[in-house]
Amino acid sequence: MKPCVSQSHRGRTRLALASLSATTMLSSLGISSVNIALPALSEAFDASFPQVQWVVLSYLLAVTALIVGIGRLGDMVGRRRLLLVGITLFIAASVAGGLASSLWVLVTARAVQGLGGAAMMALSLSFVGEVVPKDRTGRAMGLLGTMSAVGTALGPSLGGFLVDALGWRSLLLVNGPLGLVALVLAVRGLPIDDRVAGPGPAHFDRAGWVLLALTLAAYSTAMTAEGGGVGLLAVAAVAGVLFVRTEARAPDPLVSLELFRQTALGVGMAASALVSTVMMATLVVGPFYLSRTLGLDASSVGLVVSAGPVVAALTGFPAGRAADRYGARRVVVTGLLMILAGAVALSALPEEAGVPGYVAAIVTATAGYALFQTANNTEVMADIPVDRRGLVSGGLSLSRNLGLITGASTMGAVFALGAGTADLAAAPPEAVAAGLRATFLVAACLISTALAVVAGFRTSSACR
Structure with missing residues (x-):
């Protein structure tokens, strides 16, 4: 009987991981796929770029503002129950957005879609401790990191294909069938919520x-x-x-300060925010450097930029295995050192290095990011009580989103300052190259800070 029980258990674990993978990829697609449709939306609704930009911002703002609270609410009323509600909201809002008759109906639908996306992001990581053994947690985190990277990489290409072939509405309507697949997998694969202990939702x-x-x-x-x-x-x-x-x-x-003092959560969130700020710089600065300094056309820029998410997708699962085998903290430090190496290389990158030099630095940094993200999530979630996993999972996603938002703003400002002009589309090639070097000099300082934070936590833990 034992082999049958073991085989049944493995089957349920695989189904649960398939469900979490689909949910993670779908929430990443929600962020990365719509940018490509902004020109089409501007034309369709006769709207300015700042107006159509709210189609992207409304989703991101909803996710960022609500993700921690949703994670905590999942701890109280049941994570599976709330995740199913989130996926359903995501599907319904996607269809409503695809049928929108005005820009502001679309923006509202995207905000509701962000509410569903917040539940999907906040709760996916929290299930890992329930569906896989502790000694395989890193591999599961690596798988989810890979699926997030796949969603990020697939978004622009899938979005571009759908917009060209079927129009911008298809970009949202396709989430209907994709979401239904994720919903069915979640219903069949995720463990039923235990009876909720503690104060209950009335004390939320x-x-x-x-x-x-x-x-x-x-x-x-x-x-x-x-x-x-x-x-x-x-x-x-x-x-x-x-x-x-x-x-x-x-x-x-909602957020217990005692929780930050007792676990690695505060350190993990701080390091994650710093790293995400730096990685966002590659997406903000890279296209300008590739087009203005290296003279690549739009399709070639897209191909080079996609190297980062592809490397992250390929590195995620091996990063999880490394975290399980060598220890999450060691892999965190290794990842940070690789990001630092990539940032230093970009801060001193000569224009003569061309595309190969740029790609080598980006690949190093992105592979390091995959190592860091997987191991950091593994280490943080390992110490969290069961009734706080949703909250902490939401906190990790929040720190990443805040880093991305901060990176888009502050690192973009550093880039413009280094280039000596705010009109980057018309800046001369040498000015853009100078802006790139200045941006990643600051990035190297931020990653050095993250290393110091992690090293300080290790030292204090060893003393205790």
């Missing part, structure tokens, strides 16, 4: 959630607003202070 920290959502939404909007968004940053600061004070007094806070 609503005030904390509202203040945290306001803080994150104001900060995220400020980072993407023209003119710096100083007023929004002030709103974010005030709301953030009120959030901390509210959490200190709440009987069952």
Whole structure:
């Protein structure tokens, strides 16, 4: 009987991982696929670029503002239950967006889609500890990291094909059948929620959630607003202070400060935010350098830029195996050192190195990112109590999103400052190259900071 039981258990584990993989890839597609349709949307709705940009921003802002609260709510009412609701919302909002008759209906649908995406991102990682043995956690995290990279890499190419062949509406409507596949896999593959222990949803920290959502939404909007968004940053600061004070007094806070002191969560989130800020720079700066300095056409730029996500997809699963075999913390440090090496290479990259020199540096940094992300997620989630896994999974996704938003704004500003002009599309090749080197000099400093944070945590852990 044991072989049959073992085979049945392995089958359920594979089905659960297939479900989590599909959910992870779908949420990544939601972020990466729509950018390619912005010109078509501008034409279809006779709208300016800043207006159609809200089709992208509404999704990202909804995910960023709500992801931590949804993770905590999943801990309280049941992660499987809430994930199924999230996937259903994602499907319904995708179809509504595909049928939208006006731009602002589409923007609203994308915000609702972001609510579903927040549940999918926040809760996927939290299931790993339930469906795989602890000694295989790294491999499972590596698989989910690979699927996230696949979604990121597939988004622009799939989006471009669908927009050219069937129009922009197909880009959203295709999420219907894809989402149904993810929903069926989740229903069949994920473990049934245990009876929820503790205070229950009536004690959910609503005030904390509202203040945290306001803080994150104001900060995220400020980072993407023209003119710096100083007023929004002030709103974010005030709301953030009120959030901390509210959490200190709440009987069952949304985010327990004690949780940060007891685990590697604070270190993991800080390092993840710094690394994501740097990796976003490759997506913001790279296309300008490739087109303006190296003279590549649009299709060649797309091919070179896709090298990063492809490498991340290929590295994710081996990174998980390495974390299981050698220890997550060692792999975290290795990944950071590789990102640092890539950033240093780009900060000193001569124009004569051409495409091969650029790709070599990007591949090094991106492979390091895959190692870091997989091992960091593995290490953080390993120490988290079962009733806090949704919250912490959401926190990790939040730190990544905040890093991406900050990177798009601040690293873009550093790039323009280094190039000596804000009109980067018309900047001379040598100015763009100077901007690239300045950007990745700052990036190297950020990764050095991440290494110092991780090393400091290791030292304090060893002393204890």
